[in-house]
Amino acid sequence: xxxxxxxxxxxxxxRIGSAWAEPLDALARLYAGYSEPEDGIADFTVRLEPEQxxxxxxxxxxxxxxxxxxxxxxxxxLAHGLLAAEMGMNLQMALGQKRFLLLHAxxxxxxxxxxxxxGESGAGKSTLAALLGERGWRxxxxxxxxxxxxxxxxxxxxxxxxxxxxxxxxxxxxxxxxRFGPRLEDTPKGTIRHLRPNQEALGRMGESARPALIxxxxxxxxxxxxxxxxxxxxxxxxxxxxxYVTLGAAGFDALAKxxxxxxxxxxxxxxxxxxxxxxxxxxxxxx
Amino acid sequence: MRDARLLVRALRDPxxxxxxxxxxxxxLVAAARAEQLIGSLAFRLEGRPLPGRVEAILAGARHDAAxxxxxxxxxxxxxxxxxxxxxxxxxxxxxxxxxxADLQASEGRSVxxxxxxxxxxxxxxxxEGLVAAGWERLKPADGYDxxxxxxxxxxxxxxxxxxxxxxxxxxxxxxxxxxxxTPDAAALIEASVALPNGLRMLSPAxxxxxxxxxxFADGDLAGGLRNLWDIDRLLREFAAGSADFWPMLAxxxxxxxxxxxxxxxxxxxxxxxxTPVDAGLAxxxxxxxxxxxxxLLARNGWGQEKSKLLRFAFYVRGHWLRMPPLMxxxxxxxxxxx
Amino acid sequence: MAGPRYIADPEDCVRSVTLDGLSVLFxxxxxMTHIVASPAPEILVALRQGPADxxxxxxxxxxxxxxxxxxxxxxxxxxxxxxxxxxxxxxx
Numbered sequence: 001x002x003x004x005x006x007x008x009x010x011x012x013x014x015r016i017g018s019a020w021a022e023p024l025d026a027l028a029r030l031y032a033g034y035s036e037p038e039d040g041i042a043d044f045t046v047r048l049e050p051e052q053x054x055x056x057x058x059x060x061x062x063x064x065x066x067x068x069x070x071x072x073x074x075x076x077x078l079a080h081g082l083l084a085a086e087m088g089m090n091l092q093m094a095l096g097q098k099r100f101l102l103l104h105a106x107x108x109x110x111x112x113x114x115x116x117x118x119g120e121s122g123a124g125k126s127t128l129a130a131l132l133g134e135r136g137w138r139x140x141x142x143x144x145x146x147x148x149x150x151x152x153x154x155x156x157x158x159x160x161x162x163x164x165x166x167x168x169x170x171x172x173x174x175x176x177x178x179r180f181g182p183r184l185e186d187t188p189k190g191t192i193r194h195l196r197p198n199q200e201a202l203g204r205m206g207e208s209a210r211p212a213l214i215x216x217x218x219x220x221x222x223x224x225x226x227x228x229x230x231x232x233x234x235x236x237x238x239x240x241x242x243x244y245v246t247l248g249a250a251g252f253d254a255l256a257k258x259x260x261x262x263x264x265x266x267x268x269x270x271x272x273x274x275x276x277x278x279x280x281x282x283x284x285x286x287x
Numbered sequence: 288m289r290d291a292r293l294l295v296r297a298l299r300d301p302x303x304x305x306x307x308x309x310x311x312x313x314x315l316v317a318a319a320r321a322e323q324l325i326g327s328l329a330f331r332l333e334g335r336p337l338p339g340r341v342e343a344i345l346a347g348a349r350h351d352a353a354x355x356x357x358x359x360x361x362x363x364x365x366x367x368x369x370x371x372x373x374x375x376x377x378x379x380x381x382x383x384x385x386x387x388a389d390l391q392a393s394e395g396r397s398v399x400x401x402x403x404x405x406x407x408x409x410x411x412x413x414x415e416g417l418v419a420a421g422w423e424r425l426k427p428a429d430g431y432d433x434x435x436x437x438x439x440x441x442x443x444x445x446x447x448x449x450x451x452x453x454x455x456x457x458x459x460x461x462x463x464x465x466x467x468x469t470p471d472a473a474a475l476i477e478a479s480v481a482l483p484n485g486l487r488m489l490s491p492a493x494x495x496x497x498x499x500x501x502x503f504a505d506g507d508l509a510g511g512l513r514n515l516w517d518i519d520r521l522l523r524e525f526a527a528g529s530a531d532f533w534p535m536l537a538x539x540x541x542x543x544x545x546x547x548x549x550x551x552x553x554x555x556x557x558x559x560x561x562t563p564v565d566a567g568l569a570x571x572x573x574x575x576x577x578x579x580x581x582x583l584l585a586r587n588g589w590g591q592e593k594s595k596l597l598r599f600a601f602y603v604r605g606h607w608l609r610m611p612p613l614m615x616x617x618x619x620x621x622x623x624x625x
Numbered sequence: 626m627a628g629p630r631y632i633a634d635p636e637d638c639v640r641s642v643t644l645d646g647l648s649v650l651f652x653x654x655x656x657m658t659h660i661v662a663s664p665a666p667e668i669l670v671a672l673r674q675g676p677a678d679x680x681x682x683x684x685x686x687x688x689x690x691x692x693x694x695x696x697x698x699x700x701x702x703x704x705x706x707x708x709x710x711x712x713x714x715x716x717x
Contacts, residue, residue, distance in 0.1 A: 001589050013340070015313055017589050040309030041340045045317045047589055067320045067590060098347035230644035231660055238658065245656070248354050249640060252651035252658055256642040354656060361655040361712070368715055421710060450710070451657075 001047060006036045010146065010157040010205050011099070014089055015042030019049050019056055023081025030082065030160050030181040030194055033202050044068075044096055046088035051075050064088045068095035080187050086162065086194070093144055093157075094242040100146035100155060101247060101254050104240045107140040107154055108132045113212035114154040115283065116145055116262075118240045124219040127167040128275055130195060134174050135276065139201040140209070149250045152257050153208040158201045160194040168193045170272060213286040214264035217275060221268035225278060228266050234259045290314045290588035291512070294324065298516060299560045301331045312341050314588025321590035322512045326352035326395030352395045359383045359398035362453050366401060367486055369420035373412055377486050378404040378479045380458065380497065384488040385517070388480075392520035400445065400454040404489075406476060407459035414443055414457065422446040422455060461497050461543075470500065470543035478539075491525040491532060492539040499552035500545050511583045512559070518552050519560040526563065533565040540568075555579055628679050630717040631705060633672035639713075641666070655712050664692060665704045669713065676717040679705060 001017030005024045018024045046066040050056040060078040064070075066088055076084045093102060105118035106129035115132075117125045126142040133139030140156040147154055160181065163171055168183070168191065181194035196202075216228065216236065228236075237255055238244045244251045263286050269275035293315055297304055307315065319325040329345035329352070337345070363383050370377055379387055382398035405413050425447055442458040460472035475497075478490040489497055495518065502514040525532045540549040553569040554576055556562040585593045640651040648666040650659045664686065671677070671685040683701050686692045708714040 001591075015317075037340075039338055039340055040313075041338060042313045042316070043340065043344060045313070045320075045590060047591065049591070065590075067317060098350055099343060231647035231649065234644055234649055235660055244658075246351065246354055248350075248357065248656050249651055249653065250350075252640060252649075256644075256649065259644060260642075357654070357656045361657075364654070365712060368712075371716075 006040075006042060007031055008035050008037045009089075009159055010141070011155055012093070012097075012157065013037035013041065013043045014046060014092070015044070016046045016085055016088065017048070018081070018085075020060065020062075020078060020081060022078060023048055023062065023085050026082040026182060027085050030196055032196070033199070044089070044092035046085065046092060048081060048084050048088065064091065066092055068092055074188070076187070080184055082181060082194070083184055083187055083192060086160065089159065090143060097144075097146075097243055098246065100148060101251050102241055102243045103145040103147060103237060104143070104242065105145040106142045107145040107156075108137040109140050109154075109156075109207075109209040110137050110283070112209055114140060114145075114209035115279065116154065116211055116214045117217055118145075118214070118237070119216045119218060124167070124269075124272070124275070125217060126161055126163065127170055127272060128217060128279070130161045130163070130171055130197075131174065131272060131276060132279065133198060133201060138204060139197045147211070147254055147258060148208065149247070149254045152211070152254060152261070154211050155208045156201070156205045158197045158205050160196050163193050163195055165190050171195055211258055211262050213283055214258075214262050215279065215282065216264070216266040218266065218268045219275075220270065222270060223274050223278065224268040225282070226266040226268075228264050230259050230264075233264045290318045291322070291584040291586040293588075294318045294322065294328070294586075295512065295559050295584070297328060298324065298331055301335065309338075310588075312338060316341070316344055317588055317590040318586050321586055321592075323397055323510060324395075324513055324516060326355070326397055327513075327516055328395070330395040349395070352397065355397045356386045356393065358453070359386050359401065362401040362448075362451075362455065363387060363403075363486060364484065365420070365448075365451075366403060366417070366455060367484065369416050369422075370413060371485075373409065373416055375405060375409045375413070376476055376479060378476060379482070379486050379488050380404055380461075381501070384494070385521075387482050387484065387486060388488055390521065391524045392517050394520075396517070400456050402456045402458060404458045404461070404472075404475065407472065410443060410457065410459055414446070417446055417455065417457070421449045421451075423449055425454075461500055468500070468544040468548070470496070470545060474539075474542060490535075490539075491521070491528070492535040493543075495521060495525070495536055495552070496539050496543050496545050496549055499540075499548040500543075502552055503548045508579070508582050512586075515552070515556050515559055515583065519556045519562040522553075522556065522562050522564065533568060536565075537568050551576070551579070555583070559583065630676045630678045631672060631682070631709070631714050632676045632717050633669045633708075633714050636673060639669070650713070652711075652713055657712070659711055659713065661708075664690075664700060665708060667692070668701065668704055668708065672714060 003018045003021050003024045005016045005027055007014050044067050048062050049065055051061055051063045055061045061075040062078055062081050062084045063075040064073055064084050064087055068091055070091060103118060105116050106125040108115050108129050117128060119125060129139055129142045139158060141158055142161040143159060144157045145154055146157050175195065179196045184192045234255060265282055267278045269278060297315060319328045325348045329348035332345055359382060363379055367377065380402040382396050383401055385393035385396055423446060425445055442456050445454050445456050447454045461470050462468060475489060475493050478493055479487040480490055481487055498514060498518050502511060540546045550568060550570045553564040554572060557564050558580055587593055634654060638653050642649045648661050650661060667686060667690055668682060671682055679701055683698055705714065
């Protein structure tokens with residue numbers, strides 16, 4: 001492939017190839033400070049290619065391909081090439097990750113222990129995790145949490161945080177502009193801006209943590225904390241995992257252990273300030 | 288082509304692989320994944336000194352393969368339970384059969400849908416039994432497609448299980464009745480071999496004939512490296528198991544009108560994987576063998592298919608083989624009308 | 626009139642964990658996970674004593690557990706059907 005970039009993110013390495021320079025230039029700027037894999041070998045390959053040969057130049061359109069492909073996926077406009085690269089990496093993780101139990105969750109670490117936040121899209125987990133990362137916590141990831149199958153520890157996967165619509169303004173007030181990617185308008189998911197995790201998150205991306213609290217945040221309702229039964233937690237976590245089924249007995253054991261050991265709660269919040277307050281309160285109780 | 292050759296070499300002769308650069312490893316993994324051969328590669332390289340990350344990737348692939356095996360055998364078992372009251376021979380095909388019989392070809396073998404072969408006259412009853420056990424049509428029964436499947440194709444329209452979300456393809460022969468070679472379905476069923484679980488599989492020679500038919504009649508040779516690897520593994524095991532195997536294979540290939548396909552399969556397996564084959568049955572090398580080889584190796588280290596023109600030529604050939612031209616035109620016209 | 630007889634897979638085919646009163650089962654032969662409520666786990670235990678039809682199963686359950694009432698027979702029938710669909714139980 002004409003243009004290439006390699007990235008190490010937590011324990012996973014990617015090789016991204018592109019028919020155009022622009023998406024990888026944008027990716028390189030967003031991921032400034034990340035290293036290439038030490039051994040030069042890629043866990044996953046992502047390819048940004050034209051659907052048909054002529055779409056490389058005429059109304060350029062980026063098909064997302066790689067080791068794992070979604071057959072009916074629609075291509076993106078070249079202007080959204082950065083988003084295509086991010087989606088490509090997500091796809092490889094979602095379909096190909098076998099070393100860790102993959103949870104669709106945001107996670108943050110404090111004092112060697114990890115907070116896991118999971119739930120429906122749009123619940124604001126990414127924003128909460130990003131905020132915590134600026135308020136004394138270490139951001140471990142906003143999209144995927146990696147649970148070790150043997151030891152049950154959570155491993156960081158600090159990709160660029162994907163901020164949508166209103167969340168962009170929230171983080172723009174917290175964080176200097178040079179950590180942001182370009183503002184992408186009219187993408188299939190609305191307006192998106194990516195945010196690079198801070199120096200601490202990058203410097204410690206090799207450090208795992210023991211899961212200590214699971215939260216199911218829900219945005220837009222009056223402040224509330226509700227307990228969640230363990231069987232329900234187990235079920236919700238399997239729904240939040242793309243690879244639970246493929247992992248078989250190992251996945252079952254890891255998840256049963258996590259649910260048995262880790263307190264959990266559902267929190268409703270009307271604004272991020274309240275959310276942070278609830279998180280800190282429950283974190284203290286879980287200690 | 289270079290990267291696909293690396294894959295073929297690694298499978299054929301893992302000990303002779305030598306030292307690979309980091310770039311080579313990334314290319315090998317990407318090509319293997321693209322060709323559905325990562326599981327097989329993982330088994331071939333098992334126990335050898337490898338870079339840490341490669342070992343982790345291949346260990347993951349072996350784990351995947353074990354999971355694929357469990358799921359494939361489970362689908363077969365659930366089909367067995369659903370069809371048991373009908374008391375008919377249920378013959379497993381392709382990957383599921385390899386796993387059920389614990390053949391060498393099952394090592395690392397991923398499996399997609401469950402493929403079974405049944406006697407043609409029992410097909411409707413079988414579909415009823417499967418539907419009662421939770422399988423359902425992908426699309427609601429539609430006049431033309433239904434007719435197309437039942438009259439021209441060699442299988443029921445695919446069924447998918449309601450809760451497990453896995454597909455089953457029920458065949459009554461191994462090639463569409465409209466395709467030119469006409470295998471003898473009754474003979475396939477008659478020669479089938481019983482498995483410990485009460486299901487059945489094709490006889491060794493018929494399994495090779497099926498694999499060869501599948502490789503070429505499906506036309507565009509997509510997945511060909513994997514299919515030929517199946518054939519290599521099967522041939523080695525079967526030839527070692529019985530002195531009669533080659534004459535039997537010759538006999539069955541002729542019976543099913545697939546002599547040419549089998550000969551070509553043998554030559555290509557020998558060419559790529561150095562499979563020991565019967566020289567008489569394989570026949571002389573043809574100039575077109577190289578074209579086939581090129582098509583099979585048209586994969587690079589980024590997992591891309593190269594040589595688009597060659598691929599297109601093979602694709603057209605595939606459809607041509609499946610349906611005589613007039614019928615193909617009619618089928619396409621009705622489809623286009625919607 | 627005796628109904629169809631059922632068999633359950635042996636104990637080593639299933640890994641089980643109890644989470645607030647519900648049984649979470651990992652069924653090895655299928656690789657599938659099921660969350661089931663009583664009397665399903667008890668039915669599986671009772672069937673492991675040997676193949677049985679619904680009536681015999683009911684008898685075993687009444688003997689081993691405080692399992693009674695008018696709906697007991699209906700509950701057993703319903704759970705058996707579900708367990709069969711899920712593949713945890715099959716006809717003898």
